[in-house]
Amino acid sequence: xxxxxxxxxxxxxxxxxxxxxxxxxxxxxxxxxxxxxxxxxxxxxxxxxxxxxxxxxxxxxxxxxxxxxxxxxxxxxxxxxxxxxxxxxxxxxxxxxxxxxxxxxxxxxxxxxxxxxxxxxxxxxxxxxxxxxxxxxxxxxxxxxxxxxxxxxxxxxxxxxxxxxxxxxxxxxxxxxxxxxxxxxxxxxxxxxxxxxxxxxxxxxxxxxxxxxxxxxxxxxxxxxxxxxxxxxxxxxxxxxxxxxxxxxxxxxxxxxxxxxxxxxxxxxxxxxxxxxxxxxxxxxxxxxxxxxxxxxxxxxxxxxxxxxxxxxxxxxxxxxxxxxxxxxxxxxxxxxxxxxxxxxxxxxxxxxxxxxxxxxxxxxxxxxxxxxxxxxxxxxxxxxxxxxxxxxxxxxxxxxxxxxxxxxxxxxxxxxxxxxxxxxxxxxxxxxxxx
Amino acid sequence: xxxxxxxxxxxxxxxxxxxxxxxxxxxxxxxxxxxxxxxxxxxxxxxxxxxxxxxxxxxxxxxxxxxxxxxxxxxxxxxxxxxxxxxxxxxxxxxxxxxxxxxxxxxxxxxxxxxxxxxxxxxxxxxxxxxxxxxxxxxxxxxxxxxxxxxxxxxxxxxxxxxxxxxxxxxxxxxxxxxxxxxxxxxxxxxxxxxxxxxxxxxxxxxxxxxxxxxxxxxxxxxxxxxxxxxxxxxxxxxxxxxxxxxxxxxxxxxxxxxxxxxxxxxxxxxxxxxxxxxxxxxxxxxxxxxxxxxxxxxxxxxxxxxxxxxxxxxxxxxxxxxxxxxxxxxxxxxxxxx
Ligand code: HDD
Ligand code: HEM
Ligand code: HEM
Numbered sequence: 001x002x003x004x005x006x007x008x009x010x011x012x013x014x015x016x017x018x019x020x021x022x023x024x025x026x027x028x029x030x031x032x033x034x035x036x037x038x039x040x041x042x043x044x045x046x047x048x049x050x051x052x053x054x055x056x057x058x059x060x061x062x063x064x065x066x067x068x069x070x071x072x073x074x075x076x077x078x079x080x081x082x083x084x085x086x087x088x089x090x091x092x093x094x095x096x097x098x099x100x101x102x103x104x105x106x107x108x109x110x111x112x113x114x115x116x117x118x119x120x121x122x123x124x125x126x127x128x129x130x131x132x133x134x135x136x137x138x139x140x141x142x143x144x145x146x147x148x149x150x151x152x153x154x155x156x157x158x159x160x161x162x163x164x165x166x167x168x169x170x171x172x173x174x175x176x177x178x179x180x181x182x183x184x185x186x187x188x189x190x191x192x193x194x195x196x197x198x199x200x201x202x203x204x205x206x207x208x209x210x211x212x213x214x215x216x217x218x219x220x221x222x223x224x225x226x227x228x229x230x231x232x233x234x235x236x237x238x239x240x241x242x243x244x245x246x247x248x249x250x251x252x253x254x255x256x257x258x259x260x261x262x263x264x265x266x267x268x269x270x271x272x273x274x275x276x277x278x279x280x281x282x283x284x285x286x287x288x289x290x291x292x293x294x295x296x297x298x299x300x301x302x303x304x305x306x307x308x309x310x311x312x313x314x315x316x317x318x319x320x321x322x323x324x325x326x327x328x329x330x331x332x333x334x335x336x337x338x339x340x341x342x343x344x345x346x347x348x349x350x351x352x353x354x355x356x357x358x359x360x361x362x363x364x365x366x367x368x369x370x371x372x373x374x375x376x377x378x379x380x381x382x383x384x385x386x387x388x389x390x391x392x393x394x395x396x397x398x399x400x401x402x403x404x405x406x407x408x409x410x411x412x413x414x415x416x417x418x419x420x421x422x423x424x425x426x427x428x429x430x431x432x433x434x435x436x
Numbered sequence: 437x438x439x440x441x442x443x444x445x446x447x448x449x450x451x452x453x454x455x456x457x458x459x460x461x462x463x464x465x466x467x468x469x470x471x472x473x474x475x476x477x478x479x480x481x482x483x484x485x486x487x488x489x490x491x492x493x494x495x496x497x498x499x500x501x502x503x504x505x506x507x508x509x510x511x512x513x514x515x516x517x518x519x520x521x522x523x524x525x526x527x528x529x530x531x532x533x534x535x536x537x538x539x540x541x542x543x544x545x546x547x548x549x550x551x552x553x554x555x556x557x558x559x560x561x562x563x564x565x566x567x568x569x570x571x572x573x574x575x576x577x578x579x580x581x582x583x584x585x586x587x588x589x590x591x592x593x594x595x596x597x598x599x600x601x602x603x604x605x606x607x608x609x610x611x612x613x614x615x616x617x618x619x620x621x622x623x624x625x626x627x628x629x630x631x632x633x634x635x636x637x638x639x640x641x642x643x644x645x646x647x648x649x650x651x652x653x654x655x656x657x658x659x660x661x662x663x664x665x666x667x668x669x670x671x672x673x674x675x676x677x678x679x680x681x682x683x684x685x686x687x688x689x690x691x692x693x694x695x696x697x698x699x700x701x702x703x704x705x706x707x708x709x710x711x712x713x714x715x716x717x718x719x720x721x722x723x724x725x726x727x728x729x730x731x732x733x734x735x736x737x738x739x740x741x742x743x744x745x746x747x748x749x750x751x752x753x754x755x756x757x758x759x760x761x762x763x764x765x766x767x768x769x770x771x772x773x774x775x
Binding site for chain 2 (some may be wrong): 085089093427
């Protein structure tokens with residue numbers, strides 16, 4: 001494996017790992033806050049048990065998220081020193097603010113996890129909410145840093161020099177809002193579906209039905225609302241990508257030829273040599289309409305982008321299809337959920353209905369990973385869109401493939417451990433929380 | 437503004453050494469505790485450290501962010517030439533963090549606990565060892581930006597006696613801080629308290645020996661450490677107050693004054709960090725060709741530094757009161773529980 005590919009793969013691996021934990025770290029505190037709230041209000045011990053069971057899981061996720069994040073802040077320099085040398089002072093603003101958000105999060109978590117029966121119950125409740133809020137804030141801030149790579153701002157690039165640096169302008173670049181919005185909603189959708197799915201599985205198996213049913217109800221509300229909002233936010237993102245990164249949009253759509261009345265291409269296998277997509281469904285004019293709200297608008301295709309500036313088409317296209325496909329599916333399931341809630345209460349007792357959620361457990365996270373693949377692979381060959389190439393940013397140190405294998409092994413075993421840990425957590429529910 | 441940023445960098449390093457150090461040290465002490473006492477040590481250190489555990493390692497992240505935003509050339513030079521020790525340290529951080537979470541939150545208590553504990557104690561040793569190696573390498577003058585072989589560019593930049601002895605010195609300091617800290621935690625259990633006093637003695641001896649080795653290796657590696665430390669009034673004052681205060685420290689231990697004890701140990705560590713950084717200031721990386729990377733010459737543009745300083749100041753307004761309240765309330769509640 002060549003060092004450059006190894007460095008990219010290691011970065012992708014670490015980020016792909018971290019994002020799962022950070023989504024959970026951002027969203028679970030809100031689920032807990034709801035359960036905790038019901039416990040304080042109704043004094044129904046099941047709610048307390050749910051809060052406690054979740055908080056143990058969250059503590060494990062949190063520690064894993066924190067260490068993988070720490071690794072990332074070093075990896076930026078270990079793998080991409082040339083990038084960091086120039087980009088650090090420009091896009092660093094969100095990172096320095098994020099430090100505060102993380103700190104608050106860690107402090108509040110200390111209060112929350114160790115504060116049972118030690119503090120005023122409402123103070124204790126608030127600390128849980130603070131964990132969630134600061135998690136969301138830190139998520140938004142990192143995504144602002146990432147969006148700067150897609151839509152560089154806050155400096156003038158003159159003869160290879162980075163002049164007139166303005167960190168505030170860099171933070172509030174053109175892409176930050178769309179990306180931060182889409183990411184935050186994604187975190188709720190993915191975590192909501194995953195948590196609801198796990199509890200649905202337990203209900204199907206008839207284990208502690210009351211406990212799991214109440215937990216399911218809390219998680220799915222968040223997941224379903226987010227899943228319905230997500231395609232709208234995705235549409236905003238796509239319009240934004242069309243403006244700032246036409247090459248990325250063309251790769252997402254496997255759109256080879258510049259044309260008016262462009263078709264929306266769904267699925268299919270892109271053939272980069274023949275410059276066409278085989279076996280795809282094409283809806284005439286829809287791409288033009290979706291990106292520019294005009295069926296006759298011209299959409300830039302890959303033919304207008306020099307070969308050396310084109311991202312890998314197949315990966316970007318497949319990843320985009322996966323995200324949108326699962327996004328639509330999740331929206332459908334969410335709609336069914338609301339129908340059940342309003343009109344068809346009896347569905348909640350039906351196995352087919354619960355099975356739907358059980359099968360949907362991982363799809364939100366798959367969509368998250370796919371979405372990041374679109375964003376990051378679609379930016380290639382640039383590390384800073386239009387300014388610096390990824391190849392020019394990589395570390396001169398040889399032998400990065402060893403480090404990639406090492407980190408792969410570490411992250412694989414960690415994933416196995418975390419899953420095992422969760423399995424034990426769920427298995428212990430009946431013993432720990434007698435009577436739920 | 438630049439001075440605000442530099443002060444924050446220094447304070448973040450100091451607090452990481454103190455709070456993170458106590459945290460690593462608890463693992464180091466567990467490593468050197470006999471089998472039958474391990475469980476008790478574990479319980480006491482978990483009670484003391486659990487609530488602030490997540491917050492402790494934030495100091496490292498703050499320091500890193502200050503480096504990459506404010507002083508990118510320093511961050512990237514270290515990242516390139518100290519790649520290998522940094523990776524080892526990161527693996528240590530991963531192993532330690534996850535082992536800590538697993539051993540405390542695993543729903544089932546079985547033989548796996550032994551595995552978590554093993555991982556926890558060994559990584560508690562390795563991580564500060566490599567932290568010390570990295571810090572030592574930065575000032576050792578072994579980083580060669582023009583190196584043309586793999587060994588000289590990426591291995592000998594950190595694999596030398598000086599850096600390794602600094603690593604060992606860091607490990608013993610962490611153990612020492614933790615022992616002093618735990619003496620206070622165990623004040624209601626006389627047997628346990630005595631055990632931590634013994635640990636403090638051992639760690640102190642280890643620190644004195646490894647500190648001596650640092651000087652020896654500095655001489656053999658041609659590093660003018662003696663001159664750095666004793667060649668200026670600040671260095672001499674700091675070293676001698678730290679040494680003299682050792683006597684008071686032993687008196688306080690004997691008297692069982694755990695609060696003043698902690699303050700004093702904190703003071704000593706502060707003096708040690710002051711001595712080692714004062715003479716170098718503002719150069720935090722010294723290169724092989726005699727060149728150096730100075731905090732005052734490699735800073736980002738004014739606007740960046742200004743924004744960074746503001747972010748740090750605003751951050752402290754939120755963080756410090758909350759952190760102090762966290763530490764205070766668990767200290768107080770801990771004491772109530774023990775009664
Ligand atoms: C639950 C997860 C999820 C779901 C259901 C969707 N997305 Fe998404 N999408 C993400 C999770 C995600 C993400 C992982 O969070 C990304 C990566 C970067 C970002 O800001 O969000 C993303 C990026 C992303 C981008 C690239 C943005 C950029 O490069 O700046 C576009 C154009 C879309 N999405 C569009 C959509 C559309 C049209 C969807 C319709 C159903 C959709 N997404 C569903
Ligand atoms: C957590 C969610 C994220 C995921 C899953 C993700 C995924 C990826 C992937 C798949 C790549 C490899 C692309 C390729 O080389 O073809 C990559 C590269 C990279 N990402 Fe991200 N990314 C995420 C967020 C971020 C953020 C927030 C930042 C920075 C602030 C960032 C910085 C980088 C850098 C520096 C590279 C390497 C250079 C490059 O390939 O362009 N990423 N990421
Ligand atoms: C879109 C991408 C990202 C999101 C949404 C995100 C979000 C989060 C969240 C919510 C946490 C809190 C811990 C947890 O909940 O498990 C966290 C931890 C962390 N993240 Fe990320 N992150 C992203 C990418 C990155 C990148 C690229 C870096 C580094 C450059 C990074 C550095 C960190 C660090 C250092 C921590 C540990 C903080 C602590 O100890 O609490 N993250 N991240």
